[in-house]
Structure formats: structure tokens, C-alpha cells
Amino acid sequence: MNGIPLRTLVTALVALFVPIAAWAIDFPHELGSVKGYKCSSCHTVHSTLGSTGYNNVCLTCHNPSDPYGSGKPFAMADFANPFRTWTSARPAVTYQTSHNWIGKDVVPKAGAVAPTDVRLTKSLLIGTVSCARCHNIHDLYSSAYNSKPFLRVRNDEDQLCLDCHRPRKTVDHTRGTHPVTVNYSTKAAARPDEFYSPPRNSNPANPTSAMRMSRSGAVVCTTCHGVHYTDSNSRTFDNASSARMGLLSTSRGMLLRTDLKGRTVSDPNICTNCHKSADDPANTTARVKNHNGTKNQNVQCADCHGGHVDEADGTAPNAYLINRYMNISTQYGAVRNAKVMYQYTSVARKNWNKDAFGVCLACHSPLPGTIGQHSSTNAADCRSCHTHSQGFSANCTQCHGFPPTVNTAGGPSGYGKDGVRDYSTSGVFKNETQTPHARHAGGGANYSIACDQCHKGFSHNTGTFQDVFVDKTGIIASIGSGANPTYNPAGKGTCTATYCHSDGAPRNASLQAVVGAPGNTTFTWGNGMGTLSGCGSCHAAFPLTNAHPAHFNAGS
Structure with missing residues (x-):
């Protein structure tokens, strides 16, 4: 007889406390405050989500007009769309300063695939990219099991990023994507002529434009990329305050922490923040130099190279991350969508000018007939005069008279x-x-x-x-x-x-x-x-x- 009331009490306590624990929400989404948030603020029966899915719910508050959500505002002009996966109407001026939050989760050009972590594969989220795919306001703001702000998993080593972008989780630089999970300090110490230690900041007055390593010191996605409020401009502070005040610049959606190119070849860019260049007079032993020549064309790293140039499946080896299409503008003219097929497995396959898709011929076609070697298709002949350490600019009077x-x-x-x-x-x-x-x-x-x-x-x-x-x-x-x-x-x-x-x-x-x-x-x-x-x-x-x-x- 005495056991029945005890079981009833336990059952009542469970019924009372489990729902509260299950739906407890951390600041700033807390219930019962002056903000007036309640379950029905987000969970409304038979609400039409529309084409943007769960993002309709988040953007109800995270917009410039909401008294509380405007602290971190987002608008349709903000999500990055560099691969044009979103084809519906958008504002005439797009900023593209945040990770895409609308569309499918498989985008080969972005190295994006469906995640495997069970916390990212809820049945209602499968197949889509949305705010709720990465964030869950029912989790703690951060904990031993998840990272801020309200991420579903830990991301101190870019675990979340590298789950969705698994093809780009590689240390093999021949796969067409920049190596990640490599300890930067170790690499810089082993090759001090090639890497700055620590990396430079294009704008030392701006901490948000610095290259950021993971907690363990590894190069990861977020070393070069931001996620939100990131405009690839070292002159702006990448944060919500800049967004609120309209200080972020328009961008191409690459979400870079700093400048893709410097103002001149001697100014730092996202590559030369880490990689030493002979354009800096202090780097007398650097292996690379921008292809500036004697005519000051201002051709820089990103004109010929990319951080991600292939789908990273290894089918098209590309050790030097050379762009597959060249788009370069100088005061002497422009090159648009010139196809390049540079596959590296041996010296013989370094395609400088062995066919119409040689890397040099994208801009220099035909090669001048000044010396017989220009008719050679042997990469070794090309490199005998044109070396990266000299910016590929050959000068016959550099080593001897002419x-x-x-x-x-x-x-x-x-x-x-x-x-x-x-x-x-x-x-x-x-x-x-x-x-x-x-x-x-x-x-x-x-x-x-x-x-x-x-x-x-x-x-x-x-x-x-x-x-x-x-x-x-x-x-x-x-x-x-x-x-x-x-x-x-x-x-x-x-x-x-x-x-x-x-x-x-x-x-x-x-x-x-x-x-x-x-x-x-x-x-x-x-x-x-x-x-x-x-x-x-x-x-x-x-x-x-x-x-x-x-x-x-x-x-x-």
C-alpha cells in the first residue's frame, strides 16, 4: 500500500521536470523574460515555412526591425551564393557576407556533401542547408559537447565544417584543395624561408582579419574563412556591429577573413599572410614571387591560384592549386574564362605550354618567337628561365649581358x-x-x-x-x-x-x-x-x- 503513493510521486516529478529540462533555453532566447518569448514564438501549428524552410522562423527575429533579434541581423542580401545555387529573386545589391542558409546540402563545387554526425542528420533537416542544420537553440550556448553559438556539435577543430565539407579534409595538396588539419607552427618551423611564424595580418589594427588556427594550432577552414558577417576585406571589422551600422562591404561570397588581393604586389594578401614572398625585400630566400614583371601588371597569387580549384576527389591532380579558368585584368588587357588543364604527377605533366590549355598560354598566346625554347613543350625548358622565385619574369640581362x-x-x-x-x-x-x-x-x-x-x-x-x-x-x-x-x-x-x-x-x-x-x-x-x-x-x-x-x- 505504501509503495503506490511513492511511485505516483516519482511519476509526477518526472512528468513535471523532464519537459522543463528538455525545453530549457539559454540566453538570449530564454523564455519568461521581458522579451516575451514563448514556445509558440517559434513552434506554431500548421505554420507555412515557405521556400526558405526553417530560416523563416529564425529570420522572423534576426532582422533589422526586431527590437531584440536586430542585434544580429540577417537579410536576403547577405547569404553567400558564389556557385549560383540560389536562382530566385534577391535584392539588386547583395553583400554575401554569411554562409549560405538556403538550398541543398550537396554542392560539388563547394566540396559540400551530406554530413554524417547523427546530430546533424535529423530527419526534418536532411537534404537542406538551413540555420537549424548547424544551430539548435535548445542546446546550451556552449558546453563540453557543443560550441558557441548554439552549434549542434563541437567546432573547435572545425569538426562541423569538415563533416559537411569532407572532400576537402585532406593534407594532400595534389587533390585540388588547400591542405587542412596541418599544424602550422610545426610546418613554419621546418620551412622558415617559406612561412611566417606567426602568420601576418594584412591589417594589424583589425583582429578579425587575422588568420586563425584551430585550438590545436592546425590550419582549418576557419583559418581563412569566416561564417557570418565576413566580407573578404581587411579594412572592415567582421562582426554584427559592422552589419548593423552598414559598414560591411559587398563581396563575391568567398567569406574570406582578409583581402584576396593586396592593393599592390608588395601588400599582404590572404596567401602571403602565411606564405613568404620575394616581393617583400626581407624575404631574400623565398621560393615564390608575384608575377608582376617589369611592366607592373600587378598579377597576384589569386589570379593564378585558388584555395579550392577541384572537387578534391583526386581525379585531376593539381599540386599547385592552379585555377582551371583564368580571369585576370591588367592595364594591358584582360583574360576571361581561359581554360587551363594543369595536371601534376611528374615534370612531364606540368602543362606550361604543351597544348592549348597550358597555364602560360592562358594569357601569353602565342608565345613570342624571340628564342627557340619558346617552341618547346618541355616544362624543364620553361623553368630554366621562368622561375616562381623571380615572378616567372625572364630577363635575358638578369644573369648576363644581351x-x-x-x-x-x-x-x-x-x-x-x-x-x-x-x-x-x-x-x-x-x-x-x-x-x-x-x-x-x-x-x-x-x-x-x-x-x-x-x-x-x-x-x-x-x-x-x-x-x-x-x-x-x-x-x-x-x-x-x-x-x-x-x-x-x-x-x-x-x-x-x-x-x-x-x-x-x-x-x-x-x-x-x-x-x-x-x-x-x-x-x-x-x-x-x-x-x-x-x-x-x-x-x-x-x-x-x-x-x-x-x-x-x-x-x-
Whole structure:
């Protein structure tokens, strides 16, 4: 008998307290305060949610006109739509400063897939992106099990972000997406010439534009991206106050914490906040430099690279995160939607200009015919002159004169020197003040013979020097004549059997070049300046080949 009232009491207490615990709501959504919130404020029987689903409920209060929800306002102009998944009407001016809250949860271009955590897979939420997919006001504001503000799961290591964007959870940089879950301090300590430690802030006066690592110090999604009130502008504070006061700028919906590009190549951008660039004079050993050139085109990291350029499924290896479509504007013109197919698994597959979709050809098509190497499709040939550490801008007078004419190291007029590669210690050195380089290629009163006429087929910038007559096809010294020119770099260096220093051909009876002036078939390169003067120095004063006799006889 006495047990029955006790069971009844327990049952009554459970019935009384469980509903209260289950529906307890943390500030600022609390019930029973002066705000007047009650269950029916959100939970109304047979309410029509409309096309925006649960967001209709949240946006009822989170808008500029609500006396309480206006503290964190959102409007239809605010959600990011960079992949144009939302096609219905929006305001004429869109800010795109918050994570998309309308649409499907599978968007391959965004690396978005349906989450797997059971707390994010409630039956009423499946298949959609909504406020309630990430937030639950019936959870605590934050706890050991969830992160602020009212997130359904912990997110101190971007667990929530990386569940929905699982394809981009990788440390493999060949998969077309920036590596994440990598400890930044460890990486920066191992490669101090390449990374700042800690990362720079494009605007030190603005803490919201700083690159943020996870609790463990790892690079994660929110290192570069914000979630709400984020306009990819280091000059604005990314917070609700800026939104209320209309201080956030319009954006492309990338939700970057800082500037995609700096004002100039020497200003920090979202890439060079972490990656050291030789555009900063302090980084003398940096491996990269913006492609600015001598014409100040202001081409920066994001013009050629992206943080996410593929779906990260590994089907199209892209180690350097090179954009698949180039859209670049400079004062010299613009490139729009130029397709690039750069797949990296080996040097042979680095597509600089091996076909119409080469990365260089997106902007530089056709390549100028100044040197023979521009017709090469070998990536190694491209990189022999165009290196990232020099901003890919090749300058023939950077390492040597064009042509070399003085006896000093390096450009703009001296002999070849690039680091440890030094012509003066090569064993075949010739004093350039005494060679005929200026006479052959100096221009003006001298000849303007192209480098390739003597150096075609050379091994550029590999430490070999005086690579002469390596590839003899199509050059003046042998063209159409059968001449077989040779060069011996020993001693003063000598040229032999060159068609240009001959009596001409092939009109003689044997159809072979009559090579060399009478009694002089070998010419000296070292100390050769000024040793040839007048027509008779290279060939007979009155050559008997071709049509020369007819002309001489007619004029006599």
C-alpha cells in the first residue's frame, strides 16, 4: 500500500521536470523574460515555412526591425551564393557576407556533401542547408559537447565544417584543395624561408582579419574563412556591429577573413599572410614571387591560384592549386574564362605550354618567337628561365649581358653568373671586352644576329657555358649549304666551317659550301674583337661562287 503513493510521486516529478529540462533555453532566447518569448514564438501549428524552410522562423527575429533579434541581423542580401545555387529573386545589391542558409546540402563545387554526425542528420533537416542544420537553440550556448553559438556539435577543430565539407579534409595538396588539419607552427618551423611564424595580418589594427588556427594550432577552414558577417576585406571589422551600422562591404561570397588581393604586389594578401614572398625585400630566400614583371601588371597569387580549384576527389591532380579558368585584368588587357588543364604527377605533366590549355598560354598566346625554347613543350625548358622565385619574369640581362660586352659578372652587360654558376670559373672563360659578341649581336652599327643562330640547343642555366652549334638545323652557319660548323671552346675558342664566314654556296659545282676565306678557314673567338675588317676578312674579296662573277664582270 505504501509503495503506490511513492511511485505516483516519482511519476509526477518526472512528468513535471523532464519537459522543463528538455525545453530549457539559454540566453538570449530564454523564455519568461521581458522579451516575451514563448514556445509558440517559434513552434506554431500548421505554420507555412515557405521556400526558405526553417530560416523563416529564425529570420522572423534576426532582422533589422526586431527590437531584440536586430542585434544580429540577417537579410536576403547577405547569404553567400558564389556557385549560383540560389536562382530566385534577391535584392539588386547583395553583400554575401554569411554562409549560405538556403538550398541543398550537396554542392560539388563547394566540396559540400551530406554530413554524417547523427546530430546533424535529423530527419526534418536532411537534404537542406538551413540555420537549424548547424544551430539548435535548445542546446546550451556552449558546453563540453557543443560550441558557441548554439552549434549542434563541437567546432573547435572545425569538426562541423569538415563533416559537411569532407572532400576537402585532406593534407594532400595534389587533390585540388588547400591542405587542412596541418599544424602550422610545426610546418613554419621546418620551412622558415617559406612561412611566417606567426602568420601576418594584412591589417594589424583589425583582429578579425587575422588568420586563425584551430585550438590545436592546425590550419582549418576557419583559418581563412569566416561564417557570418565576413566580407573578404581587411579594412572592415567582421562582426554584427559592422552589419548593423552598414559598414560591411559587398563581396563575391568567398567569406574570406582578409583581402584576396593586396592593393599592390608588395601588400599582404590572404596567401602571403602565411606564405613568404620575394616581393617583400626581407624575404631574400623565398621560393615564390608575384608575377608582376617589369611592366607592373600587378598579377597576384589569386589570379593564378585558388584555395579550392577541384572537387578534391583526386581525379585531376593539381599540386599547385592552379585555377582551371583564368580571369585576370591588367592595364594591358584582360583574360576571361581561359581554360587551363594543369595536371601534376611528374615534370612531364606540368602543362606550361604543351597544348592549348597550358597555364602560360592562358594569357601569353602565342608565345613570342624571340628564342627557340619558346617552341618547346618541355616544362624543364620553361623553368630554366621562368622561375616562381623571380615572378616567372625572364630577363635575358638578369644573369648576363644581351649580348655580354664587359668583363664583369652578371647583367645587364657582363658575362654569365647565377649563384654558383659562374662563367669566369668555368674553365672556358673569355674576356668579353675582347670577344666579337658586340659585333655579332650588339645592334645599331653592328649586326643583330639572334642568340639562337649560334646557341640553338644550348643547356640553359645548368652550369655549362659556351654551348655553341649544339643544334645546327636552320641556323645561318649551315642553312641550305651542307656546312657543318663546329666550335672548340679550348684556349681562345675557335669556329670552323661556318657558312657565314665563307665564299657562299651552294651554286658551285659540288653543291657544297666553299667555307672560309682563302687560306683562313678557322676564326678565333677569344681576343677576336676587331680582327676581321673588310669583305676579304671573311671571304675572298672577289669570290667566284654563285652570281658574284657575273656581277663583277658586268661592273668592270
